[in-house]
Amino acid sequence: MQPTSSPPEHLILHRGEEQSNHVRQTVAQLEPKSLRTYTPSLAVIQRSAGCYHWTPEGRMLADFTSGVLVANLGHNPGSWWARLLGYLGLDHPDFAQPFIPLVPLTSYNAATELEADACRRLIDLLQSQPGGARCEQVLWAASGSEAIQKALWCALACGGDEPIILATRDGFHGKKGLAGAVTGNEQSPERDPRVRFISFPKKECESVQARRQPLDLEPYRRELDQLWQQYGSRICCLITEPYLGGGGSYHPQKEYLQLLQQFCREHDVVFILDEVQSNFGRTGPLFAFTHYGVEPDIVVLGKGLGNGVAVSAACGRADVLDRLDYGACSDTFSGNPLACAAVLATLDEFEQQNVLEHAAELARVIEKGLLRLTETPVVARVRGEGVVWGVECAPVGNHSADEVANACVLACYQGDPSGRAIHLLGPLAGNVLRISPPLVMPLDEAELYLEAMYEIFSTLGENLRG
Ligand SMILES: Cc1ncc(COP(=O)(O)O)c(C=O)c1O
Structure with missing residues (x-):
């Protein structure tokens, strides 16, 4: 069978995102769609730091997913990386030289x-x-x-x-x-x-x-x-x-x-x-x-x-x-040693930084901001605790709750008039949006983006009602 060069049916493209669209086209062609869970924004992420991603076009997206609840400490935290590299011995000044004995990347059937x-x-x-x-x-x-x-x-x-x-x-x-x-x-x-x-x-x-x-x-x-x-x-x-x-x-x-x-x-x-x-x-x-x-x-x-x-x-x-x-x-x-070094760096960070204290304050901000979303026509109810929440979407006009949830993901990606854009994953169980930012998101930034979410959802609700 010849490889197909026509765009697959499931190709997602967004206007004004030439570089991102090139990536979207390539992965749609060369990777099966089953590799991802459907997310209508299909953000292309070039760089990440803390609670933000940047697209190849330089748009900044506030990350309300932490990957998929992975980057609890934020993306690429400097002190975590420094510890990880230290555990691997990559803070060694000569490490780029050939034949410097370093921690192995694989230790199968041995131990480190x-x-x-x-x-x-x-x-x-x-x-x-x-x-x-x-x-x-x-x-x-x-x-x-x-x-x-x-x-x-x-x-x-x-x-x-x-x-x-x-x-x-x-x-x-x-x-x-x-x-x-x-x-x-x-x-x-x-x-x-x-x-x-x-x-x-x-x-x-x-x-x-x-x-x-x-x-x-x-x-x-x-x-x-x-x-x-x-x-x-x-x-x-x-x-x-x-x-x-x-x-x-x-x-x-x-x-x-x-x-x-x-x-x-x-x-x-x-x-x-x-x-x-x-x-x-x-x-x-x-x-x-x-x-x-x-x-x-x-x-x-x-x-x-x-x-x-x-x-x-x-x-x-x-x-x-x-x-x-x-x-x-x-x-x-x-x-494997890389995995163990990452675990050690993560444990160090939780031991030595006040991550949980901050997360407790962030939890209060998130709860307040999300409960307010129930005032918008697109949200039926919210539930959760700490820094992991579900926002259950409601049907609006002749749109099903599942369609509304996908529209919310897209609208958050497109952002509000002042350019505040939010990265969310495709809905869970059909119509539930998960809100799970990194635990280290600054409180004022969380407030800013929850306000943006409220505005985006309100406008979307009006538009969907037609
Ligand atoms: C509670 C729970 N268990 C297990 C898994 C599976 O983890 P993985 O995707 O790393 O295989 C997940 C992933 O979302 C999860 O949420």
């Missing part, structure tokens, strides 16, 4: 001092948190879904014949392998006969106001009891997220997670908490398990762990994680 240091530091940090006592070992991986997969492999190995995994319905744990199997619900394409889904109180936490009401735990308790009666000790583990992130930003009442943990403890079921997106300050504390009042057997970390360098880890009980034999969880990149 960086890896040992990163394990020690991560375990010490987790164990120093309320609820982190069970974190005894680190099982490295290179992406969130791989760490989930490894955690589930280990938990399955603790089960007997025909093990069953419980997972909260409509969650998101990744797309690959077992991570895909515990994502979504009974209708998901990656159905795995070992997985059973349990209910998550979405309706009860669909807005900030709803979440303030106490949760009736009885139906959830009954469902768990019924599953235990049906499957008994075949149930080897239960996996959930502190909140449904990719599933549409549903942050449950704390007692829901505590009920799940109680069930696990009563029946000796491994309790796995997926903190791939909530870790490193998103919900307030360093790890969400501390303020949800639970103590997971395994906590899975990713995204913000490397602030942009690909690294993830399942941290938990040694008797579970150390169940499998040599090779079962090995792969080319897990625990």
Whole structure:
């Protein structure tokens, strides 16, 4: 088959963006569209610093995504880079000379001092948190879904014949392998006969106001009891997220997670908490398990762990994680020195800068600004905590809520009359826009851009009403 030179149907172009459009054309031609989740702006990012991206045309976009909750410390923070390069020995004056022995980039089936240091530091940090006592070992991986997969492999190995995994319905744990199997619900394409889904109180936490009401735990308790009666000790583990992130930003009442943990403890079921997106300050504390009042057997970390360098880890009980034999969880990149140096630099920054204190103030600004958006016709409700929020769009005129959400992303990218433009990702679960700026966004800048968002959404609402 000859390569096609005509523009693909899904090509996204924007007027007045010649250089960006050239990039858009090339990737549309040479990469399958499945590589990205649909985002109508398809921003082309040439440079990034702090809370901003710049396009090749020099337009500045305020980043309200942190990549996808990755750059918690902002993009390219100078002190983080300096630490990372220091860990790799690249602050050496002669490093560009040939044959200077440096830290290797690959250490497959060997071990490095960086890896040992990163394990020690991560375990010490987790164990120093309320609820982190069970974190005894680190099982490295290179992406969130791989760490989930490894955690589930280990938990399955603790089960007997025909093990069953419980997972909260409509969650998101990744797309690959077992991570895909515990994502979504009974209708998901990656159905795995070992997985059973349990209910998550979405309706009860669909807005900030709803979440303030106490949760009736009885139906959830009954469902768990019924599953235990049906499957008994075949149930080897239960996996959930502190909140449904990719599933549409549903942050449950704390007692829901505590009920799940109680069930696990009563029946000796491994309790796995997926903190791939909530870790490193998103919900307030360093790890969400501390303020949800639970103590997971395994906590899975990713995204913000490397602030942009690909690294993830399942941290938990040694008797579970150390169940499998040599090779079962090995792969080319897990625990590689670059990843470990990034983890160490991230831990240093959180230890030595006042990131969480600032994030707590930023959280208040974000909450106030987002609640105001419900005054605009395009927003139905908002929900979230800390610096991770979902803005659920409403249908307007004859436009569906999903169409409105995509129009919001585009309008934010195009900006307001004074040129304030905002980078958002395509909506989650159809019509939910995620708001998750870097934790270090200055308060006055957050206010400025939330005001811009309000104006953009108001104008868009009027235009859509026609
Ligand atoms: C809670 C959660 N778990 C797992 C993953 C999968 O991570 P990755 O995309 O790095 O495989 C994600 C990604 O968005 C996530 O939000």
